[in-house]
Amino acid sequence: MSFTTSFLWSLIVYLVLTAGSGSILLWSPEELIAGIVIAALIGYATRNIMSERLDYFFNPKRWVLFIIYALGPFFLAMARANLDVAYRVITGKIRPGIVRISPNLTRDESRTLLANSITLTPGTFTLEIDEEGNFYVHWINVPPGKEKPTPEELCGYLPKWARRIGE
Amino acid sequence: MIEWLLLVLLAIGVSFNLLASIGILRFPDVYTRIHASTKCTTFGTIFIVLAAVTYSGYNWRLTRDVAWVTMGVHSALVLIFLVLTNPVGAHALGRAARKSGIRPHRAVIDELEGRL
Numbered sequence: 001m002s003f004t005t006s007f008l009w010s011l012i013v014y015l016v017l018t019a020g021s022g023s024i025l026l027w028s029p030e031e032l033i034a035g036i037v038i039a040a041l042i043g044y045a046t047r048n049i050m051s052e053r054l055d056y057f058f059n060p061k062r063w064v065l066f067i068i069y070a071l072g073p074f075f076l077a078m079a080r081a082n083l084d085v086a087y088r089v090i091t092g093k094i095r096p097g098i099v100r101i102s103p104n105l106t107r108d109e110s111r112t113l114l115a116n117s118i119t120l121t122p123g124t125f126t127l128e129i130d131e132e133g134n135f136y137v138h139w140i141n142v143p144p145g146k147e148k149p150t151p152e153e154l155c156g157y158l159p160k161w162a163r164r165i166g167e
Numbered sequence: 168m169i170e171w172l173l174l175v176l177l178a179i180g181v182s183f184n185l186l187a188s189i190g191i192l193r194f195p196d197v198y199t200r201i202h203a204s205t206k207c208t209t210f211g212t213i214f215i216v217l218a219a220v221t222y223s224g225y226n227w228r229l230t231r232d233v234a235w236v237t238m239g240v241h242s243a244l245v246l247i248f249l250v251l252t253n254p255v256g257a258h259a260l261g262r263a264a265r266k267s268g269i270r271p272h273r274a275v276i277d278e279l280e281g282r283l
Contacts, residue, residue, distance in 0.1 A: 026236070
């Protein structure tokens, strides 16, 4: 089962990388054969590392939600982050601090998603995640009195989306 | 017409990258500099890559040459890998800095004190 997951992943990435090389749909026969052989090798080599279940990773609901998230709320938050950093670059108004939040996510995948989203969105970046799933986040402008923020105060709707997609 | 669209996309991208460079020079310590470098370079590069994708899509419509599809897909892949890897790099840099004992400049709170 773990062989199939990494085999499919490698094959998809290989096919996307070599799209436009020939005439069978978009690929040449050599590229198709090479892709299958290489993906099988990778799948065999990583069969013990990739323990994720197939139905978790190839669940279409997750993918649809993830694409909606990436194009909508995440892109918006990223645009806001950039205007915010632009403002701080120009004015130099900062009040930095490392704060802790507990978003109560259980899976590694959703934690990774939330940590990466936090890093790319307004004024925050993730420094460390401990075993209990607490995030240590460097916040460039801690509002006075918010030294112990809830996840919603720190990063808005991101934890909700991470839970929806990843859990 | 297409030139103007490309020009606007490239202008947005380059100005955010410029802002990131100014931020790296202006901010006081490693953590705030990581803020500038990760967010603004990612966002700026998104627009530069969008310009490349638009250009290759436009040329593909004109010439029907598959090479343009390849170029567009590869540019889009650059974007995906950049968005995936940039936060990881930022996390590694920041964690390493904190672990080697660099305190955040004028920090009002430091929850990581004594934890790493």
